[in-house]
């Protein structure tokens with residue numbers, strides 16, 4: 018029998034490590050094991066009722082056919098209006114592309130902007146999907162170390178250390194998954210200056226922009242001088258409105274780039290689901306109180322989890338200002354032996370916790386920092402407390 022050989026592109030791609038661990042955890046739970054799952058990358062709340070009702074109404078109106086590839090004009094107007102309210106930036110519907118999740122929006126943007134051999138700057142830690150998307154486009158991942166003095170906030174100085182002659186682009190994610198860091202106005206100013214001076218395009222992933230705490234603001238990088246024309250702004254409804262399964266994300270940027278992204282989408286997936294588009298429209302235009310309610314609850318858990326982790330010997334964490342993750346250093350645990358296993362990195366520790374304490378976290382290797390791990394606090398207070406207790410207990414042995 019002849020064996021079909023995979024393309025080099027397909028063979029080189031790494032599956033999402035966060036999803037792999039989540040799948041393993043869910044498999045153990047389905048076998049009846051009492052596993053506390055702190056890996057989730059999605060809100061644990063239900064999609065608000067008025068949004069679900071809008072989807073039902075859309076089905077009943079018979080909106081079950083293809084829409085415009087870029088999304089309905091009504092939804093793109095709702096996106097424009099939301100961006101205007103949240104950032105002060107104005108975009109025409111022709112400068113907006115709706116896709117099947119923000120991950121899809123990012124993929125369209127990376128494909129539209131990256132030529133084989135182009136360097137793309139990627140601050141560390143990065144969300145696991147970015148390097149794979151850059152590689153899929155044939156680009157070169159150029160990691161950027163963030164000065165620890167700035168607690169996860171990227172600065173122009175960090176970028177200056179990493180730029181190379183073939184650098185063409187930069188991906189910025191604030192608030193960050195996994196670190197929860199939010200880049201402040203002064204640093205964004207510097208990053209904008211860097212982008213202008215070196216003529217690099219920028220993708221700014223602002224999917225967690227509505228989930229910020231302690232009164233910090235998360236301004237859009239697209240709003241800084243000279244940035245609108247070189248920036249693709251990415252956002253979506255998944256995180257703010259608890260709509261991860263609906264698969265709606267969007268991109269806003271210069272018309273020519275949005276058109277190119279739309280062309281790519283037209284020959285791959287076409288429009289995102291018509292019904293989800295109606296739901297997203299209701300989310301963006303309707304009452305915003307549910308977002309605030311969820312944000313407050315995340316904040317309560319964040320405060321609890323940060324102080325709890327700070328009390329566990331061997332672990333340390335910077336207080337995150339956005340998203341719903343804690344990015345925890347386990348560097349002090351490296352070299353220790355627990356239950357006969359020597360811990361060399363967070364992968365070892367995550368596996369030990371899962372197998373010996375039934376608690377699941379995501380190791381940092383996929384995010385570019387193998388001595389860190391990510392905890393999601395998108396879970397109940399009770400589960401969070403139980404999970405942290407189990408982690409501490411095993412570490413204490």
Ligand SMILES: Cc1ncc(COP(=O)(O)O)c(C=O)c1O
Nearest residue numbers: 058118119120144194253255266
């Ligand atoms: C930083 C970041 N960007 C984008 C996404 C993708 O969002 P979506 O579910 O809309 O594709 C995620 C989801 O985990 C994320 O963490």
